[in-house]
Amino acid sequence: xxxxxxxxxxxxxxxxxxxxxxxxxxxxxxxxxxxxxxxxxxxxxxxxxxxxxxxxxxxxxxxxxxxxxxxxxxxxxxxxxxxxxxxxxxxxxxxxxxxxxxxxxxxxxxxxxxxxxxxxxxxxxxxxxxxxxxxxxxxxxxxxxxxxxxxxxxxxxxxxxxxxxxxxxxxxxxxxxxxxxxxxxxxxxxxxxxxxxxxxxxxxxxxxxxxxxxxxxxxxxxxxxxxxxxxxxxxxxxxxxxxxxxxxxxxxxxxxxxxxxxxxxxxxxxxxxxxxxxxxxxxxxxxxxxxxxxxxxxxxxxxxxxxxxxxxxxxxxxxxxxxxxxxxxxxxxxxxxxxxxxxxxxxxxxxxxxxxxxxxxxxxxxxxxxxxxxxxxxxxxxxxxxxxxxxxxxxxxxxxxxxxxxxxxxxxxxxxxxxxxxxxxxxxxxxxxxxxxxxxxxxxxxxxxxxxxxxxxxxxxxxxxxxxxxxxxxxxxxxxxxxxxxxxxxxxxxxxxxxxxxxxxxxxxxxxxxx
Amino acid sequence: xxxxxxxxxxxxxxxxxxxxxxxxxxxxxxxxxxxxxxxxxxxxxxxxxxxxxxxxxxxxxxxxxxxxxxxxxxxxxxxxxxxxxxxxxxxxxxxxxxxxxxxxxxxxxxxxxxxxxxxxxxxxxxxxxxxxxxxxxxxxxxxxxxxxxxxxxxxxxxxxxxxxxxxxxxxxxxxxxxxxxxxxxxxxxxxxxxxxxxxxxxxxxxxxxxxxxxxxxxxxxxxxxxxxxxxxxxxxxxxxxxxxxxxxxxxxxxxxxxxxxxxxxxxxxxxxxxxxxxxxxxxxxxxxxxxxxxxxxxxxxxxxxxxxxxxxxxxxxxxxxxxxxxxxxxxxxxxxxxxxxxx
Numbered sequence: 001x002x003x004x005x006x007x008x009x010x011x012x013x014x015x016x017x018x019x020x021x022x023x024x025x026x027x028x029x030x031x032x033x034x035x036x037x038x039x040x041x042x043x044x045x046x047x048x049x050x051x052x053x054x055x056x057x058x059x060x061x062x063x064x065x066x067x068x069x070x071x072x073x074x075x076x077x078x079x080x081x082x083x084x085x086x087x088x089x090x091x092x093x094x095x096x097x098x099x100x101x102x103x104x105x106x107x108x109x110x111x112x113x114x115x116x117x118x119x120x121x122x123x124x125x126x127x128x129x130x131x132x133x134x135x136x137x138x139x140x141x142x143x144x145x146x147x148x149x150x151x152x153x154x155x156x157x158x159x160x161x162x163x164x165x166x167x168x169x170x171x172x173x174x175x176x177x178x179x180x181x182x183x184x185x186x187x188x189x190x191x192x193x194x195x196x197x198x199x200x201x202x203x204x205x206x207x208x209x210x211x212x213x214x215x216x217x218x219x220x221x222x223x224x225x226x227x228x229x230x231x232x233x234x235x236x237x238x239x240x241x242x243x244x245x246x247x248x249x250x251x252x253x254x255x256x257x258x259x260x261x262x263x264x265x266x267x268x269x270x271x272x273x274x275x276x277x278x279x280x281x282x283x284x285x286x287x288x289x290x291x292x293x294x295x296x297x298x299x300x301x302x303x304x305x306x307x308x309x310x311x312x313x314x315x316x317x318x319x320x321x322x323x324x325x326x327x328x329x330x331x332x333x334x335x336x337x338x339x340x341x342x343x344x345x346x347x348x349x350x351x352x353x354x355x356x357x358x359x360x361x362x363x364x365x366x367x368x369x370x371x372x373x374x375x376x377x378x379x380x381x382x383x384x385x386x387x388x389x390x391x392x393x394x395x396x397x398x399x400x401x402x403x404x405x406x407x408x409x410x411x412x413x414x415x416x417x418x419x420x421x422x423x424x425x426x427x428x429x430x431x432x433x434x435x436x437x438x439x440x441x442x443x444x445x446x447x448x449x450x451x452x453x454x455x456x457x458x459x460x461x462x463x464x465x466x467x468x469x470x471x472x473x474x475x476x477x478x479x480x481x482x483x484x485x486x487x488x489x490x491x492x493x494x495x496x497x498x499x500x501x502x503x504x505x506x507x508x509x510x511x512x513x514x515x
Numbered sequence: 516x517x518x519x520x521x522x523x524x525x526x527x528x529x530x531x532x533x534x535x536x537x538x539x540x541x542x543x544x545x546x547x548x549x550x551x552x553x554x555x556x557x558x559x560x561x562x563x564x565x566x567x568x569x570x571x572x573x574x575x576x577x578x579x580x581x582x583x584x585x586x587x588x589x590x591x592x593x594x595x596x597x598x599x600x601x602x603x604x605x606x607x608x609x610x611x612x613x614x615x616x617x618x619x620x621x622x623x624x625x626x627x628x629x630x631x632x633x634x635x636x637x638x639x640x641x642x643x644x645x646x647x648x649x650x651x652x653x654x655x656x657x658x659x660x661x662x663x664x665x666x667x668x669x670x671x672x673x674x675x676x677x678x679x680x681x682x683x684x685x686x687x688x689x690x691x692x693x694x695x696x697x698x699x700x701x702x703x704x705x706x707x708x709x710x711x712x713x714x715x716x717x718x719x720x721x722x723x724x725x726x727x728x729x730x731x732x733x734x735x736x737x738x739x740x741x742x743x744x745x746x747x748x749x750x751x752x753x754x755x756x757x758x759x760x761x762x763x764x765x766x767x768x769x770x771x772x773x774x775x776x777x778x779x780x781x782x783x784x785x786x787x788x789x790x791x792x793x794x795x796x797x798x799x800x801x802x803x804x805x806x807x808x809x810x811x812x813x814x815x816x817x818x819x820x821x822x823x824x825x826x827x828x829x830x831x832x833x834x835x836x837x838x839x840x841x842x843x844x845x846x847x848x849x850x851x852x853x854x855x856x857x858x
Contacts, residue, residue: 311743335745343743350743352736354804363733364744366726376725420744 007034010199016065018051025051027223038200040210043220049203053170057089058082088166090157092173098146103128105145106159131159151182170201205296207236221245244497267427267459273317277483278303285459292474293463294499300483301463305430309341310334340421344432350417351405358387358401360416365424390419411442430461447473467496481505555799559816566823573826587818588707589766594789594810595718596762601805603755604735606661609669610763611786616676617767622685622777632693640764647760651753676779686776697772719807795845803853
C-alpha cells in the first residue's frame with residue numbers, strides 16, 4: 001500500500017460551507033484525500049457527510065470554500081465535471097438500468113467506438129470486461145442487472161467507476177443490504193482498489209467495518225468535521241462518543257408527565273411485527289405517554305409507523321389496541337379506531353398544498369360539521385370556526401385560515417397536520433420526523449403541544465433522527481437498527497449517548513443471503 | 516363570520532420563499548397569474564363586443580342569448596360530469612361514446628320495448644352509473660391508466676351502440692312526450708337550460724358543500740395525503756366516475772330527444788367540446804383548478820364562439836379550427852396557471 005500520509009493529496013477540500021434555507025449543512029470543512037487511501041466518513045444523520053459528497057459529486061455547489069484536485073482549484077458545477085476529473089460516486093440506490101446487462105451498465109454514458117455509424121460492441125465492451133476481471137466478478141457480464149444480487153450490482157457500479165478511470169470512488173452505505181460473505185468480498189475489492197492507487201471515500205453507519213477497513217476516519221457533527229481518527233487510534237465506544245459530541249446529563253423525567261393519570265394502561269401493543277425491513281418488532285405504548293422511536297435513517301422506523309397506521313399490512317405479528325387485537329386493512333380503518341399519522345414528508349404526504357389552512361385541518365373528519373346530522377351538507381361557518389379555534393389553540397401563525405397552506409412556514413404546516421387529528425377522537429398519534437424542516441422556535445411549541453396531548457390521554461409515538469430532541473421530548477425511547485428493536489431507554493438510562501450507541505448496535509449478525 | 520385574524524403577527528407566516536424572488540420575477544408571475552385567471556373572461560367579453568358590433572341585429576338579442584344557453588346546455592351537462600373525474604385527479608375519455616349509447620338505448624327502450632319514458636330514462640341513467648363504476652374500478656382496483664381504461668371502455672360502447680341499432684338510427688315511432696323533454700319550455704326558457712342549471716347547481720353543492728365533495732377535492736389535490744388522512748380514496752374515485760357517467764348518459768338522453776332519434780355516433784363529438792370547456796374553465800378565476808363555475812363559463816365561451824361564427828355564415832371548417840384551437844389554448848392556459856401559482 002502506498003504510504004497514505006506522505007503522498008500529495010489527490011483531492012483537497014478547504015473551508016467548504018453550505019447552507020440550506022438558513023440551516024447549516026457544512027461549516028468550514030477541511031479534508032484531504034490521498035491516493036490509495038480508504039477514508040471513512042461517519043456521523044449522525046444530517047451531520048454533513050452527504051452534503052460533502054454531494055459537493056464533490058457536482059450535485060450541490062458550496063457557498064464557500066475550495067476544492068482542489070491534483071493541487072489545481074476546480075469548480076464542480078455538474079456531475080459531468082466531477083466525472084471528468086476522475087471522481088466517481090456510487091449511491092445506495094446504485095442508479096443502474098435494470099434491463100441492461102452488466103456490460104452495458106458499466107459503459108453507460110461512455111462514448112463507444114463505432115464502425116459505419118454503428119456501435120462496435122466487440123471493441124466497446126473491452127474496458128468493461130477488463131473492469132470485471134479486475135474486480136474478480138464470477139457472474140456472467142451479459143446478465144441483465146435486474147437478475148443480479150445487490151452485491152453483484154455493487155460490483156457493476158464499481159466497474160462503471162473503473163471504466164470511467166475513476167481515481168476517487170465514493171461509496172454510500174455499500175454494505176447496508178449485503179450478507180456477511182458479500183461484505184467480506186466487497187472489503188477485498190475496496191482494499192485492492194486502494195492498493196492500485198484509487199482513493200475510496202467510505203460512508204457507513206456500521207462503525208465496526210469502518211474501523212476495520214479505513215485508514216482514516218473523519219467524524220462529522222453539526223456540519224463540522226470534528227475529529228480525524230487514524231487507524232488504530234480509537235475503539236468503537238470512543239468513536240460513538242465523538243459522534244455524539246458531548247457527555248450529557250441523564251434525562252430528567254418531567255414532573256407533570258410523571259403525575260399523568262393512568263400511565264400504566266397500554267393503548268397500543270405491537271407484538272412481533274414484521275414486514276420487509278421491519279423484523280419482529282414488539283413494544284407497548286401507554287396511555288398519556290410520549291414514546292420516542294430512535295435510530296438511523298433507514299432503520300425501519302417509518303416502515304414501522306406505516307404498519308401501525310394501516311398504510312401497510314404486517315406479514316406477521318399483531319397489533320392490539322386497548323387490549324384487543326385489531327387488523328388494520330387500510331388507513332381509514334386505523335383512523336376510525338383513533339390512530340392518526342403525521343407523515344414524514346409533510347408536503348407530499350400530508351398537505352393539499354394549494355388548498356386553505358381550514359380545508360387541510362378539516363379534511364380528516366367532517367361529520368360534526370354537517371348542518372343537520374342526517375344530511376351530508378356542510379355548515380361552512382362551523383367548518384371555518386373549528387379551523388380558527390384549532391389554529392388559535394396550536395398557535396398556527398396564519399393571517400387567515402382561508403390562506404393556502406403552502407404559504408405557511410414548515411413549523412406552522414406541521415401544526416396544521418397535528419390540528420387535523422385534533423378534530424376527532426384519538427387514542428394514538430404517530431409523528432414521523434416531527435420537526436424536520438421546522439425552525440427552532442416552532443419546534444419548542446410543537447413539543448409543548450405534544451406533551452399537552454399526552455397529558456390529556458393520547459399515546460404519542462414520536463419518530464425523530466434528532467437524538468437531542470428524542471431525549472428532551474420523550475418519556476421513553478425505543479431504538480431500532482436495521483429493522484429490529486435494539487433497546488429501550490427510560491429515566492436515567494435515557495441519554496443521547498445511549499440512544500446513539502443503540503442506533504449503531506448490530507441488531508443481527510449478517511445472515512447469508514443467497515446470491 | 517368569525518374573526519379572520521388568527522395570528523398576532525401575520526407577516527411572519529409567508530416570509531419564506533417570496534422574499535428571495537426578485538421583483539421582476541414576481542411581477543411577471545403576477546401578470547401571468549392575472550392573465551390566466553381573467554384572460555378567459557376577457558376573451559369572452561371581447562368576443563361579445565366584436566359580435567355585437569358586427570351583427571347588432573342578431574347577436575345580442577334575447578332570442579339569441581337564450582339560443583346560446585340552450586345550445587350550451589348539453590355540453591355543460593357532460594362537461595360538468597367530466598369536471599368531477601378531473602377534480603378527483605383522473606380522466607374520462609368514454610363520455611362521448613357513453614352519451615351516444617345512452618341516446619340509442621333510451622329511444623330503443625321506448626320504441627322497441629315500449630317502456631314508459633320516465634322508466635326508460637331512469638334505466639339509461641343507471642346504465643351510465645354502471646359504466647362509470649366500471650371505469651372507476653378499472654382505474655382504482657385494476658390500476659389501469661385512466662386514459663387507456665376509459666378509451667377502451669368507450670370503444671366497447673361504440674360497438675355496443677352499433678350492435679344495438681344495427682347501424683341504422685332508431686327514429687320512427689319516437690313519442691312526442693320524449694321530444695318534449697328537450698323541446699318543451701318552462702317560464703319562457705327551454706327545458707335543457709333548466710336541467711343544466713339544476714344539475715350544475717347540484718354538482719356545485721356536492722363539490723363545495725358536502726363531505727364527499729371535500730374528499731373528492733382532497734383526493735385530486737394530493738392522493739397520498741388523502742389516503743393518510745383516512746379517506747377511502749378508491750371509493751371516492753369510483754363515486755366521481757359514476758357521477759361523470761350519469762351526467763354523460765343524461766346528455767345522451769337529451770340529445771336523442773332533441774334529434775328525435777337514436778343514432779349510434781350522435782354524441783361522440785361532445786368529448787372534445789367537454790374537455791375544451793373544462794380546461795378553459797380551470798384557467799378561469801382559479802389557478803388551473805377544475806371547478807364547476809369555470810366549466811360553465813368555458814362552455815358558454817365555446818358556444819358563443821360557435822354562435823358568432825354561424826351568424827357570420829362561416830364555413831364548417833372554421834368551427835373545427837376554432838374548437839381545436841380553443842382546446843389547445845385552454846390546456847396551455849390551465850397548465851401555465853398551475854405552474855405560476857404553485858412554483
